[in-house]
Amino acid sequence: MNTRFSDALLARKKAGFLPVIPDIKCASPKEGDLLRGRDPVEAAKLLAKAGAPALSVVTEPKNFGGSLELLERIAAETKLPILRKDFITSVEDLKLTKTCGAEAVLLICAIQPFPLLMELYGEALKIGLEPLVEAHTKEELIMAGKTGAKLVGINNRNILELEKDDGTVYATALLAAYKPKDAILISESSIQTPAQAQAAVRAGADAVLIGTAIWQAENMRERYLALSEGL
Ligand SMILES: O=P(O)(O)OC[C@@H](O)[C@@H](O)c1c[nH]c2ccccc12
Structure with missing residues (x-):
């Protein structure tokens, strides 16, 4: 039995760490190439060894340099529950997500009307994927x-x-009050320091998802460990 994505986060929290989900992201529209010669599969393995309870893999190719092949390789080589991060708008895409070995899938409120979001949410569950529903405004959280x-x-x-905008964890602090009751909350994007990760948790997040700050570190393992401290 594979571990569910959300269970892996809660187990890490129980063990006394701040659950940090590393985002395996090859490039960013804001920062450009993030790999700087590193192999993303090796980086995923290194972060798994450092204690990451789960991973996120961005598969969007044009702006983020990802691919489904990358997802497949990371799922096979790390055995961790993986979230596929992309701009998913069809059931077909959900099926592919599962075939490639993901446990969870990102559904973004901002890119689809509610009826389609609802359909994708239901289909994801049927296929056996845990949907992570992403919001950026109060309306989207509702x-x-x-x-x-x-x-x-x-x-x-x-x-x-x-x-490309400069986000701040302040968004999490402002919006956390509107999260659905009993939902597990993940604060995503623009978290750079351990203090910011801790601020997101104080604001109500159960876990944080961090890409750029880990990739920009000279030593990814050390940066990962520093961000996971202090629960
Ligand atoms: O690199 P950052 O600022 O730590 O952010 C990671 C992640 O949250 C961000 O890349 C992201 C959030 N939602 C997405 C949807 C698709 C692609 C990427 C994303």
């Missing part, structure tokens, strides 16, 4: 609640601007 989401993300940046 929309996430209406889907019945148990796993909710607050994106501190605006994904519609391809995250």
Whole structure:
């Protein structure tokens, strides 16, 4: 039996760590190439060894340099529950997500009307994927609640601007009060320091999702460990 994505986060929290989900992201529209010669599969393995309870893999190719092949390789080689991060808008895409070995899938409120979001949410569950419903505004969080989401993300940046804006964890602090009751909350994007990760948790997040700050570190393992401290 594979571990569920959300259970892995809660287990890490119980063990006394701040659950940090590393985002395996090859490039960012804001920062450009993030790999700087590193192999993303090796980096995923290194972060798994450092204690990451779960991973996120961005598969969008044009702006983020990802691929489904990358997802497949990381799922096979790390055995961790993986979230597929992309701009998913069809049931077909959900099926592919499962085939490639993901446990969870990102559904972004901002990119689809509510009926489609609802359909994708239901289909994801049927296929055996845990949906992470991502919001950036109060309205979107309320929309996430209406889907019945148990796993909710607050994106501190605006994904519609391809995250070129400067987000701050303040977005999590402002919006956390509107999260669906009993949902597990993940604060995503623009978290750079241990203090910011801790601030997101104080604001109500159960876990944080961090890409750029880990990739920009000279020593990814050390940066990962520093961000996970202090629960
Ligand atoms: O690199 P950062 O600022 O730590 O952010 C990671 C992640 O949250 C961000 O890349 C992201 C959030 N939602 C997305 C949807 C698609 C692609 C990427 C994303």
